[in-house]
Amino acid sequence: MSGGVKRVTVQGCTGSVGQSTLDVIRHHRGRFAVEALVAGQKVDALIRDALEFRPRLAVIADPAGYGALQEGLAGTGIEVAAGPQAVIEAALRPVDVLMAAIVGAAGLPPTLAALEQGTTVAFANKEVLVSAGDLVMATAARTGARLLPVDSEHNAIFQVFETEARGAIDKILLTASGGPFRTWSAAAMAAATPAQAVAHPNWSMGAKISVDSATMMNKGLELIEAHYLFEMPENRIEVLIHPQSVIHSAVVYCDGSVLAQLGSPDMRTPIAYALGWPQRLAVPVPTLDLIALAQLTFEAPDDSRFPALRLARQVLRDGQGAPTLLNAANEVAVAAFLAHRLPFDGIAETVVRVLERVPGRAPDSLETVLALDAAARAAAAEITAALAC
DSSP: OBTTBEEEEEETTTSHHHHHHHHHHHTTTTTEEEEEEEESSOHHHHHHHHHHHOOSEEEESSGGGHHHHHHHTTTSOOEEEESHHHHHHHHTSOOSEEEEOOOSGGGHHHHHHHHHTTOOEEEOOHHHHHHHHHHHHHHHHHHTOOEEEOSHHHHHHHHHOOGGGGGGEEEEEEEEOOOTTTTOOHHHHHTOOHHHHTOOSSOOOOHHHHHHHHHTHHHHHHHHHHHHHTTOOGGGEEEEEOTTOOEEEEEEETTSOEEEEEOOSOTHHHHHHHHHTTSOOOOOOOOOOHHHHOOOOOBOOOTTTOTHHHHHHHHHHHOTTHHHHHHHHHHHHHHHHHTTSSOTTHHHHHHHHHHHHSOOOOOOSHHHHHHHHHHHHHHHHHHHHHTOO
């Protein structure tokens, strides 16, 4: 911190997590200064945010947006840049916290770059740990960088995980809402539309993560993330369906104690915890009213209707880059589904076929991870075309 003010870079600033991050900063302007804002393709939204938060640097990942960004910020003194390399260079700028909220495996190179610098990274991009968990954790350990989880589930675990009592931890409980199709039959889900899949009952999220919630692949990715982040074997990570999304996750101790974090389903709570850590920040989130809630319910996940959880456990056991393959295949399949080119049940089928077709290898470098990712994407593109609606 410099003079009590934390400098922050927000990567993925125009997405749902990025916008919630900026809202937290908006409510604590005296405590944060924005170093850089990075967006994918939404130039107008990036310009709007840059004019409000006055970062030193604004980056658009899509080079086609450079002209519009330059014109929109002309005369402001804000440096502008474009392209994948500029995204990485933004991550290398000295800051107190980098918010890693770029969706998908595209967030891996800038996140690794920040960790190499020893930067504290608040990450909402679970795909980074899924696709390169060993590499990411080894990099953070080598440089002394700190990883602060922003996903509501992992942030909840982080809040109640007693590191000094690690030997007394029995297991982790990851809660899941069950998504929009929790009670749907397999036949009904097979005919589901993108509009139905993104209509999450509790959370306001981007399209990709909303579809992942509908397939429950999101929980599979979170299971893999928890394995790496908390050094917990997959057989000690349990998933519970909790439709109210109030208990965000819990840790079970050997003495029978279950420590859980509860809160309203609002991403500003875990974001504020990560940005303010080790202090807490006030955010305008509704206080949880347990009396009004009246009851909290739980049920076991159905692996037959939602095979993603079974696949996530399988790739953790298989190793050799299998999580990287799963993540890449899922990204391609979800994009095809959102483009109305793949049926809903084709998402999991694509992942299964990619895992069968593409040989794995230890993802011990960024180059290896990217090669595995590319191979899985190429195979998934062929498979989704064959499974097309």
